[in-house]
Amino acid sequence: xxxxxxxxxxxxxxxxxxxxPCNHSTISGNxxxxxxxxIHSQGPQYIIHGLKNNETNEMASLIITEDRxxxxxxxxxxxxxxxxxxxxxxxxxxxxxxxxxxxxxxxILRVKS
Amino acid sequence: xxxITQSPKYLFRKEGQNVTLSCEQNLNHDAMYWYRQDPGQGLxxxxxxxxVNDFQKGDIAEGYSVSREKKESFPLTVTSAQKNPTAxxxxxxxxxxxxxxxxxxxxxxxxVV
Numbered sequence: 001x002x003x004x005x006x007x008x009x010x011x012x013x014x015x016x017x018x019x020x021p022c023n024h025s026t027i028s029g030n031x032x033x034x035x036x037x038x039i040h041s042q043g044p045q046y047i048i049h050g051l052k053n054n055e056t057n058e059m060a061s062l063i064i065t066e067d068r069x070x071x072x073x074x075x076x077x078x079x080x081x082x083x084x085x086x087x088x089x090x091x092x093x094x095x096x097x098x099x100x101x102x103x104x105x106x107x108i109l110r111v112k113s
Numbered sequence: 114x115x116x117i118t119q120s121p122k123y124l125f126r127k128e129g130q131n132v133t134l135s136c137e138q139n140l141n142h143d144a145m146y147w148y149r150q151d152p153g154q155g156l157x158x159x160x161x162x163x164x165v166n167d168f169q170k171g172d173i174a175e176g177y178s179v180s181r182e183k184k185e186s187f188p189l190t191v192t193s194a195q196k197n198p199t200a201x202x203x204x205x206x207x208x209x210x211x212x213x214x215x216x217x218x219x220x221x222x223x224x225v226v
Contacts (some may be wrong), residue, residue, distance in 0.1 A: 087155065
């Protein structure tokens with residue numbers, strides 16, 4: 001299984017960009033990187049995903065290095081409501097894995113005023 | 114509204130009793146997943162199903178059982194063989210393929226006393 005490594009916690013000032021790093025050095029060529037976040041006692045919320053190109057949506061941007069061994073999630077203007085646990089996940093390829101999402105421990109992002 | 118529903122939100126059971134957690138989706142997704150989350154930890158996969166009448170064990174299947182008789186339903190039974198059943202349980206569903214997001218329910222918090 002491809003594993004991900006994230007810092008356990010990060011702080012960010014309100015209104016500033018939050019940059020959350022993730023290492024996934026064993027990722028296979030057809031496996032996608034997904035980002036989810038979880039606010040306490042709720043189900044994880046999808047943020048964004050990508051394969052090798054950078055991606056952007058209304059919530060965030062995803063920057064994937066050329067060798068695909070790491071990525072960065074960018075929240076351009078963090079608000080207090082962005083305080084959550086952020087999970088960087090590799091979706092395993094192949095029917096034998098059921099395309100399952102493999103979660104790590106995640107990064108606790110604290111946005112402070 | 115389309116979505117994935119878990120019930121109940123909170124569940125209390127006596128030790129030694131089996132208990133079944135409900136998960137229903139109306140997103141027409143083929144794949145469904147059950148995860149367990151302990152305090153301060155990431156999500157761990159219990160069981161997953163890629164199609165009706167078929168399911169596979171995840172990383173921590175011991176003490177759990179599932180069924181997939183209908184596309185929209187994937188109930189999880191926590192049996193008396195599960196040594197430490199108190200946890201937060203999350204259900205998810207997705208279409209097939211690596212390039213599709215998974216949607217999560219809001220979870221069921223099970224407490225065994």
